[in-house]
Amino acid sequence: MRLGKGYELWRGPSRLDEKTEIVCIATCVGNMSQNPKTGDMMQVFYMPVDQNPWEAVKTGLDLSVCGNCQHRKLKDGT
Secondary structure (H helix, E strand, O other): OEEEEEEEEEEEEOOOOOOEEEEEEOOOOOOOOOOOOOOOOOOOEOOOOOOOHHHHHHHHHHHHHHHHOOOHHHOOOO
């Protein structure tokens, strides 16, 4: 499904908690990048459907997407 400048690739229950609906979105599809380090590259995001992604990171609700990854912000990750 086309979403403005991106595409919805998948939507369904989180495989980590099986109750939170998450979505996978691809952006930068067919757009020329101005970034010389990455060049033309598609970006893929997984995020909760009913939550602001930045709020989910701040409050720990990103668990349904990130699991116990060491890079989660609440775990002082990158």
